[in-house]
Amino acid sequence: MKVCGIGFLGKAGLAAAIFASSLLAASADEWRTSDSLTGESKYGQDFKRYDYVNPDAPKGGTLNSTVVGTFDSFNPYIVQGSPAAGFAGFGGGLLYDTLMEQSIDEPSTSHALVAEAFKFPDDFSSATYRLNPKAKWHDGKPITVEDVIWSFNVLKKHSPQYSHYYANVTEAVAISDREVEFRFDQKGNRELPHIMGDLVVLPKHWWEGADASGKKRDITRPTLEAPLGSGAYRIESFKPGSQIVWARVPDYWAADVPVKVGRENFDRREYLYFQDDNAAWQAFTKGGYEDIQVENSSRRWMTQYNFPAVKDGDVIKKEFKSTAGVFMQAFALNLRRPQFQDRRVRKALTLAYNFEYMNRTLFFGQNTRTSSYFVGSELASSGLPTGKELEILTPYKDKLPPELFTEEFKLPVYDTPQAERKYLREAIDLFRQAGWKISGGKMLNDKGEQFRMEFLGSGPTDEVLANSYIETLRKIGIDASLRIVDPSQYVNRVNDFDFDVDTTILNQSASPGNEQRDWWGSKAADSPGSRNVMGIKDPVVDALVDRVIFATDREDLVAATHALDRVLLWNYYAIPQFHRPVQWVAYWNKFGIPEKQPEYIGADIDSWWVDPEKEAALAAKYESIN
Numbered sequence: 001m002k003v004c005g006i007g008f009l010g011k012a013g014l015a016a017a018i019f020a021s022s023l024l025a026a027s028a029d030e031w032r033t034s035d036s037l038t039g040e041s042k043y044g045q046d047f048k049r050y051d052y053v054n055p056d057a058p059k060g061g062t063l064n065s066t067v068v069g070t071f072d073s074f075n076p077y078i079v080q081g082s083p084a085a086g087f088a089g090f091g092g093g094l095l096y097d098t099l100m101e102q103s104i105d106e107p108s109t110s111h112a113l114v115a116e117a118f119k120f121p122d123d124f125s126s127a128t129y130r131l132n133p134k135a136k137w138h139d140g141k142p143i144t145v146e147d148v149i150w151s152f153n154v155l156k157k158h159s160p161q162y163s164h165y166y167a168n169v170t171e172a173v174a175i176s177d178r179e180v181e182f183r184f185d186q187k188g189n190r191e192l193p194h195i196m197g198d199l200v201v202l203p204k205h206w207w208e209g210a211d212a213s214g215k216k217r218d219i220t221r222p223t224l225e226a227p228l229g230s231g232a233y234r235i236e237s238f239k240p241g242s243q244i245v246w247a248r249v250p251d252y253w254a255a256d257v258p259v260k261v262g263r264e265n266f267d268r269r270e271y272l273y274f275q276d277d278n279a280a281w282q283a284f285t286k287g288g289y290e291d292i293q294v295e296n297s298s299r300r301w302m303t304q305y306n307f308p309a310v311k312d313g314d315v316i317k318k319e320f321k322s323t324a325g326v327f328m329q330a331f332a333l334n335l336r337r338p339q340f341q342d343r344r345v346r347k348a349l350t351l352a353y354n355f356e357y358m359n360r361t362l363f364f365g366q367n368t369r370t371s372s373y374f375v376g377s378e379l380a381s382s383g384l385p386t387g388k389e390l391e392i393l394t395p396y397k398d399k400l401p402p403e404l405f406t407e408e409f410k411l412p413v414y415d416t417p418q419a420e421r422k423y424l425r426e427a428i429d430l431f432r433q434a435g436w437k438i439s440g441g442k443m444l445n446d447k448g449e450q451f452r453m454e455f456l457g458s459g460p461t462d463e464v465l466a467n468s469y470i471e472t473l474r475k476i477g478i479d480a481s482l483r484i485v486d487p488s489q490y491v492n493r494v495n496d497f498d499f500d501v502d503t504t505i506l507n508q509s510a511s512p513g514n515e516q517r518d519w520w521g522s523k524a525a526d527s528p529g530s531r532n533v534m535g536i537k538d539p540v541v542d543a544l545v546d547r548v549i550f551a552t553d554r555e556d557l558v559a560a561t562h563a564l565d566r567v568l569l570w571n572y573y574a575i576p577q578f579h580r581p582v583q584w585v586a587y588w589n590k591f592g593i594p595e596k597q598p599e600y601i602g603a604d605i606d607s608w609w610v611d612p613e614k615e616a617a618l619a620a621k622y623e624s625i626n
Contacts, residue, residue: 053261136230497533522537
């Protein structure tokens with residue numbers, strides 16, 4: 001599963017006032033060490049450390065983790081290859097540092113890391129970052145402005161996500177030996193100076209050098225040569241496709257930087273690969289292979305945590321609540337396939353999804369239906385469009401579904417035995433309007449071709465998600481099927497948009513902006529590896545994305561996001577599934593944990609540490625722990 005999305009909670013008026021005042025506070029002459037898009041950080045500009053961490057947390061021990069699938073690359077910034085655990089396709093992962101680091105204690109807030117400070121002019125036409133003179137690579141060489149410029153150019157050219165994220169950034173220019181200025185092609189993009197801090201910095205001298213055999217390295221290709229990094233960990237060892245071990249860097253340059261204090265305490269992080277989820281689960285129950293299980297399966301959480309270690313208190317189950325909101329999980333319909341290009345068909349498929357039955361019979365009533373791409377936050381649309389949102393939508397009225405302006409968007413509710421008959425009749429009628437009719441038990445077009453759709457998956461969870469829905473679709477004559485492939489093939493097929501239907505995670509920001517192009521933009525639809533998995537190409541959506549990006553203040557941003565959300569929903573590009581308001585985490589009782597965890601993300605495992613006495617007690621009791 002992908003990482004959980006984030007949401008902004010609070011009253012729009014107050015948020016807008018705080019947002020505006022924080023922007024006014026940042027003048028062209030003011031260097032900032034922390035920055036927030038939703039108001040001033042609670043830590044201010046004198047940030048010392050997160051208030052929940054234990055600054056004296058001991059270093060040591062091993063965090064064991066399992067991964068389903070395999071890997072064949074240590075280069076996560078290109079489409080080719082399956083990156084190893086610990087690498088991040090967007091961000092630095094365990095190996096690299098970014099200019100600023102996104103806060104895990106507040107939404108849309110960043111604190112200094114490779115850059116010790118940044119500033120931007122009042123018209124948001126550029127951003128200047130000043131590097132920390134202590135920042136260095138693992139080989140001892142300093143991180144330079146030249147590294148930053150090279151990284152920006154390479155990532156914008158070769159990484160689908162960065163290319164859309166920084167579409168309005170024209171160049172990076174050295175101002176001095178410690179300052180780099182990013183220049184933009186438009187003014188008023190209020191988010192852009194802030195999100196330049198998300199840029200991962202790569203070592204130019206290493207990537208432009210040669211490997212041990214004398215072969216020149218190529219950042220546009222996969223590699224299994226352990227790269228040079230700057231982060232808290234480096235690769236200690238690996239077995240291609242089956243295991244990777246990361247070791248903490250003892251002289252890590254940023255150990256005392258505020259975002260790192262009391263965190264990244266494990267001496268080693270071992271990732272062991274398994275071919276399927278069931279094998280990984282069995283490894284967790286035995287101990288020693290996986291120490292922490294972030295649980296996504298309702299069935300497993302409710303019925304399978306009954307093995308001896310749980311009963312003895314050696315494995316602890318815990319719920320973590322967060323204020324970060326939740327994410328949309330949905331069946332993405334690939335509009336590149338001709339059968340999904342008619343909105344009436346997409347609506348019909350949405351009507352046929354019986355969430356209530358699945359929640360009752362498969363998920364123990366633990367899930368809640370998702371009805372917005374920005375669910376759980378003030379950014380989610382509701383009711384009818386009014387006020388500024390209506391102003392934004394009205395110019396596109398003749399290009400939008402008429403009911404968007406007159407009806408509240410609602411998903412079907414299968415709350416009675418008669419509901420299935422009602423919604424399936426409506427679905428059949430919509431198919432008929434789109435040129436499909438049932439004949440001989442099959443949904444056929446005028447050429448006699450049956451409507452077909454194949455769900456793509458990579459494991460047992462996908463079977464649970466799809467099978468019940470497939471049974472319903474077959475009732476109305478659709479040839480629906482599920483194809484399970486190995487994790488590597490799954491990643492490659494999704495990156496290449498080679499699927500009919502795929503379960504996707506659409507995690508959103510508390511301050512949506514430039515990344516929205518990668519989610520919904522027409523250009524991203526043709527860019528392999530982008531997050532526009534549905535293949536949306538809609539001029540109205542493109543215009544609304546720009547409206548979000550160039551919002552004038554928080555109130556304007558909320559209205560623009562409501563408009564975008566509403567258009568996405570009424571076009572039925574995806575079939576929303578469900579979410580949970582809490583995180584389920586089970587862990588072997590070998591850790592020291594701060595008394596509280598960040599209210600924002602819920603659980604910060606990087607703030608935990610290994611307790612030697614607890615670990616020794618487990619090892620004495622369970623042979624597999626050794």
